[in-house]
Amino acid sequence: MNDEPIIPGPARPLKPHRLLKFLRQEILPTAFCPGCGCGTVLNSFAQAVEELSIDPKDMVFVTGIGCSSWIPSPYFKGDTLHTTHGRPIAFATGVKIMRPDLKVVVIAGDGDIAGIGGNHLVHAARRNIDITVLMVNNWNYGMTGGQVSPATPFGVPTTTTPYDNPEHPLEAAELVAAAGANYVSRWTTYHVFPLMESIQKALEIEGFSFIEILSQCPVSYGKMVDMRRASDFLKFYRDQSVRVHKAKEMSAEELEGKIVVGKLVERQRSEFVTSLRRINERFREG
Amino acid sequence: MDKQGYDAIRKLLGESPAFVQGDVACAYGAVLAGCRYFAGYPITPATETAESMASLMPGCGGTYIQMEDEIASIAAVIGASWAGEKAMTTTSGPGFSLMQENIGYACMTETPCVIVNVQRSGPSTGQPTEPAQGDMMQARWGSHGDYELIALVPNSVQECLDLVIEAFNLSERFRVPVIVLTDGEVGHMREKTVIPEFDELKLVERETPTVPRESYVPFGGGEAAVPPMGFFGLGYRTYVTGLTHTEKGLPATSSAEEHTKLVSRLCEKIRQASESLVRIEERYLDEAEFAVVSYGITSRVALNAVRTLRRRKKKIGYLRLIGLWPFPEERLLGLSKQVKGILVPEMNLGQVYHPIREAVAGKCRVAHLPKIGGEIHTPAEIVEAVQKLMGGRRR
Numbered sequence: 144m145n146d147e148p149i150i151p152g153p154a155r156p157l158k159p160h161r162l163l164k165f166l167r168q169e170i171l172p173t174a175f176c177p178g179c180g181c182g183t184v185l186n187s188f189a190q191a192v193e194e195l196s197i198d199p200k201d202m203v204f205v206t207g208i209g210c211s212s213w214i215p216s217p218y219f220k221g222d223t224l225h226t227t228h229g230r231p232i233a234f235a236t237g238v239k240i241m242r243p244d245l246k247v248v249v250i251a252g253d254g255d256i257a258g259i260g261g262n263h264l265v266h267a268a269r270r271n272i273d274i275t276v277l278m279v280n281n282w283n284y285g286m287t288g289g290q291v292s293p294a295t296p297f298g299v300p301t302t303t304t305p306y307d308n309p310e311h312p313l314e315a316a317e318l319v320a321a322a323g324a325n326y327v328s329r330w331t332t333y334h335v336f337p338l339m340e341s342i343q344k345a346l347e348i349e350g351f352s353f354i355e356i357l358s359q360c361p362v363s364y365g366k367m368v369d370m371r372r373a374s375d376f377l378k379f380y381r382d383q384s385v386r387v388h389k390a391k392e393m394s395a396e397e398l399e400g401k402i403v404v405g406k407l408v409e410r411q412r413s414e415f416v417t418s419l420r421r422i423n424e425r426f427r428e429g
Numbered sequence: 430m431d432k433q434g435y436d437a438i439r440k441l442l443g444e445s446p447a448f449v450q451g452d453v454a455c456a457y458g459a460v461l462a463g464c465r466y467f468a469g470y471p472i473t474p475a476t477e478t479a480e481s482m483a484s485l486m487p488g489c490g491g492t493y494i495q496m497e498d499e500i501a502s503i504a505a506v507i508g509a510s511w512a513g514e515k516a517m518t519t520t521s522g523p524g525f526s527l528m529q530e531n532i533g534y535a536c537m538t539e540t541p542c543v544i545v546n547v548q549r550s551g552p553s554t555g556q557p558t559e560p561a562q563g564d565m566m567q568a569r570w571g572s573h574g575d576y577e578l579i580a581l582v583p584n585s586v587q588e589c590l591d592l593v594i595e596a597f598n599l600s601e602r603f604r605v606p607v608i609v610l611t612d613g614e615v616g617h618m619r620e621k622t623v624i625p626e627f628d629e630l631k632l633v634e635r636e637t638p639t640v641p642r643e644s645y646v647p648f649g650g651g652e653a654a655v656p657p658m659g660f661f662g663l664g665y666r667t668y669v670t671g672l673t674h675t676e677k678g679l680p681a682t683s684s685a686e687e688h689t690k691l692v693s694r695l696c697e698k699i700r701q702a703s704e705s706l707v708r709i710e711e712r713y714l715d716e717a718e719f720a721v722v723s724y725g726i727t728s729r730v731a732l733n734a735v736r737t738l739r740r741r742k743k744k745i746g747y748l749r750l751i752g753l754w755p756f757p758e759e760r761l762l763g764l765s766k767q768v769k770g771i772l773v774p775e776m777n778l779g780q781v782y783h784p785i786r787e788a789v790a791g792k793c794r795v796a797h798l799p800k801i802g803g804e805i806h807t808p809a810e811i812v813e814a815v816q817k818l819m820g821g822r823r824r
Contacts, residue, residue, distance in 0.1 A: 167668070170679055203661050205508070217668050217679055222661040224511055225670035226504065227534050233501035237508025237516065240492050241466055242662050245512075263504075266497040419494075423487035 162189040165199060167220050174213060176285075178373035180332040180358030184279055185214045187335055188250070191342035202246045205235040207255035210286045211279030211358070214250045229259030232267045235274050243273065243416045246346060253280040253294035257315045261293070264315070268322035270415040271350045277342070278315055278353065281360035289363035296400075300367045316355040320408040325350025327408040331357035333380035334404060341406070350414045357402060430463055434489075435627040441488045445624035451589040451615040452519075454622050455545050456481030458593030459517050461625065463632055464543070465491035466509035466516035468502040470524060473557045474613035475547035478519040499524035503531040503544065510540045511669060513660045515597055519545040521613075523554065525564055526571070532606055533572030534671045536695060539604035539648070539656070541635055543596045546608060547616040550803045559803025560613035562725055562776040566783075568608045569754045575692050577699035579706060580608040580754040582724045586620035592751070594625075598633040599706070603698060604655050610753065612776070614726040614805060638665060649676035653697040699755055708752030709760055713739055717746030719819055720768045722761070722785060724750040726805055727774050734811035745815060750781065761788035770794035770818045774806050794818065 166189075175181045192199065199221040206212035208228035216225040222245075226234045231249045239247045249256075256264055256278045267274060283301055284290040290303040293313045300307050320327040326348045330338040338356065345352035359365070359376030370376055380402065387405035390398060430438075438460050439445075449457070455478045459467070467482040469475075479495070486493040491514075496502040502518045509516040520528065525546045535542055548564050550556035564571075568580045579599050581592045589611060596607040638645045638657040647667050650656045659665030668678040673688040681687035699706070710728075713735055714720065723731040728749040738745040748764060750757070764771065770793055773782045782797045789795055798814045800806050 167679070200664050200666060203512075216670065220666055222511075222666055223668045223670075224508065224661075225668070225672065226507075227530050227671060230500060230504045230531065233496065233504035234508040236494070236496070236501070237466065237468060237505035237510075238512045238661060239508075240494060240505075241509045241512035241514045245662055262497050263501055266501075419492065423492065426487040427490075 162186070162193060165189045165192060165220055166218050170217050173218060175210065176362040178359065178361040179210065180281065180360070180373070180376070181211050181214050181279065183332040183335060184211065184277065184356055184358055185218065187339040188214065188277070188342055189219070190339050191346060194339070195343055195346060197246060197346065201244070202248060203238050203242070205231045205238060205247060205249050207231040207251040207260060209252040209255045209284070210281070211250060211252040212255065214279070215248065229255050230263065231255070232260060232263040232274065232276065236267060236272060239272055239274055240416055240419070243420070247274045248346070249274060249276045251278065252285070253278060253282065253315065254284045254292045257313050258293045264319065265322050268319045268324040268351050268353065271323055271325055271412050272415040273349050273351070275345045275352045276354070278355050279358045280315070280355050281358050281364060283360060283364040285360045285363040289367055301364070302367065316353065316407055319351070319353040323351070323412060324353050324408065325410055325412055325414070326352035328406045329355040329357070329402070329404050331380035331384060331402065331404060332359060333377045333384070348409070349417070350412060430630070430632060432627055435630070438489055439624065441485055442624055446621045447624060448619055449586060449622055450477055450617055450619050451583070451586045451611055452477035452547060452617065453481045454586045454589040455519065455593050455609065455611070456485055457622070457624065458590040459543070459597070460485050460489050460491070461630060462515065462594040462597035464515045464517045464597060465489065466506065466514045467491070467493045467518065468496050468505035468509070468516070469518050470496055470499050470502050470520070472521045472524045474549055474616050475519045475521045475545065477616070478545060478547070499527040500531065503528040506542050507531060507535050507538070507540045510542050511660050513662065515541070515601070517543040517545065519547065521547050521549045522551045522564055525567065529567070529571040532578070533574060533576060535606040536572070536576040536578055537671045538669050539658070539695070540606070541600040541604050542606050543593065543600055544606060544608045545593065546610050548610060548612040550801065556803045558613065560726060560776065560805065561801065561803065562612060562727065562780065564610065565753060565777065565780040568610055575696060577696045578606050578608065578754060579603065579699065579752070580610055581708065582610045582751060582753050583615060584725050584728045584749065585615065586618065586622050589615065590622055590624070594630070598631070601633045601635045602655070603702065604635065604658060605699060610725065612726055637663065642666065646676045647678045648674060648691065650694070652694055653701040654694060655698050703755040704759070706752055706755055707757045707760060709757055710749040710751060712747040714746035714748065714764070714767070716744055717768055718744040719770045719772070719815060720746040720748055720764055721772045721774065721811060721815060722748045722750065722764075723774050724753065724781065727776060730806045730808055731774055731811055733808040734815065737808060737812055738815060743819070753781065756784045756788065758788040761785055762790065762792070765789040765792040768793055770796060770821070772796050772798060772811070772815050772818050774798040774800070774811050774814065776800055776805065794821070
């Protein structure tokens with residue numbers, strides 16, 4: 144037997160990453176595929192929590208089913224409710240109403256949040272309940288191997304639209320903005336620093352906050368469109384994204400196929416749990 | 430709940446005895462049991478419970494929310510339970526069907542919660558305003574996979590109140606969803622209802638961990654254990670998942686050993702307690718040669734029929750199932766050794782008839798008297814069916 148390691152290790156042991164303290168280290172490494180964008184989202188999210196000095200024991204993570212639901216569950220070391228497919232926002236509503244002092248964060252994918260769970264998304268945004276939702280949009284059902292999702296672009300092949308997708312994608316961020324959320328933005332895994340700042344903003348703001356994060360899936364999605372490397376997607380995000388203020392000056396034709404990134408909405412509509420408690424207290428005081 | 434909290438609730442509920450609907454009595458039972466979260470969705474014939482909870486919750490320091498559908502209702506109830514509160518939802522057939530996946534989730538994650546199903550005639554939209562007993566099997570088997578839960582069946586408005594309190598207690602004790610199966614008839618009729626006094630209320634609260642976070646085992650314990658619940662905000666950073674999980678709560682989806690250990694414990698914690706969960710009412714069973722076994726609204730007609738037959742000197746007994754799941758097999762087996770035949774009247778085309786036949790295992794005859802369409806049995810129908818059973822030859 145050769146005792147030499149196959150990959151020679153560094154001369155000195157690496158210092159543990161400073162954000163590792165947030166993770167359930169006993170279950171690492173993650174289950175994400177090579178090149179997956181979920182690691183970038185996890186990194187940006189952990190950095191945002193660090194920047195805001197939030198104690199994870201004051202956070203509750205509620206997730207659905209799909210690759211990106213694994214970003215906090217099981218990896219992030221907080222109270223975590225890993226729920227049924229599509230329902231994390233509904234579960235989170237129960238948690239938030241009874242424990243408004245805790246920061247409730249939902250992280251899940253486009254299939255979970257905008258597909259099977261679309262109803263809950265619209266109504267949580269309408270109520271403007273103080274929950275932060277990160278919708279990691281990888282344009283497909285990645286965990287099951289690359290089926291068409293409500294966010295898959297028009298005209299591309301997936302395993303269940305092998306002759307190209309005849310459906311138009313849902314613009315989830317615009318939908319949530321229209322439904323009444325207090326904060327909505329869209330970023331990609333290429334825009335890591337603005338993304339991190341946006342996550343901070345979403346965690347701080349009172350009311351429903353929603354970030355659509357375009358995140359690469361070079362394995363399940365990429366295999367069908369010949370984008371097999373993470374860098375294929377990052378270059379695409381870089382070249383095709385347009386900032387919100389620029390997009391306002393562009394025509395519909397010019398915006399065709401572009402990714403509008405930046406803050407879509409920031410406002411101060413009354414938050415649901417606060418209103419609910421105020422109404423209930425008014426009743427109690429007679 | 431302390432005396433002050435009780436007095437505040439009593440002030441809201443008003444005079445005792447009250448004269449209220451079964452649906453309203455369910456709400457009374459819930460607030461007395463300490464329920465402080467209700468999520469629901471309007472559906473006939475269960476809407477009155479939601480309306481009552483909406484009006485009662487703020488005064489009790491609780492919260493009512495109307496969710497966007499029944500899937501969201503049960504989801505929010507489970508979320509509130511993990512936030513540390515006693516929580517309930519009510520529905521009827523179509524909504525109960527929608528809730529099934531998350532009821533399985535509550536079993537898998539050992540989440541205490543109460544679901545009242547005011548049964549109406551199905552399948553599908555069926556007869557929305559008419560009563561039925563068509564969800565007895567769905568309550569037990571509606572979600573996928575192996576699981577056990579508890580189901581109780583009231584037959585009066587008083588029992589709606591009493592059994593909802595009991596449902597909360599059992600739910601907290603066993604960390605399992607408890608289903609109360611009423612029906613459109615019990616839910617909508619009004620009866621005299623006595624509100625229990627403070628010292629009559631015996632409430633059970635879920636056990637919480639006392640050990641430090643590092644040594645807390647959220648889903649562990651022996652083969653039939655009910656582990657203490659480190660719910661959110663206590664600092665345990667509990668990881669709760671519907672995936673097959675280890676004692677620590679972490680996913681172990683490919684392990685036959687972990688799955689067998691977990692799911693066996695979830696079932697055994699109810700199965701091994703089944704004797705303590707027997708809730709039956711027995712009357713006229715001394716020297717009975719035949720018996721009517723019934724439950725819910727049908728049992729009230731059955732009792733009338735049994736009394737009529739007793740007046741005619743027929744040796745007929747009466748057994749009412751109050752606790753339906755886990756099924757009181759031993760009691761039914763005992764009854765079958767005593768009597769020559771059992772009649773099972775029920776408002777479906779054959780549901781509780783089947784576990785009775787299974788329990789009896791051929792030791793006596795079991796005849797079925799189904800009735801659907803939203804009408805309850807008449808006493809004459811049951812008397813006639815019993816006479817037919819008495820006259821029939823043993824197979």
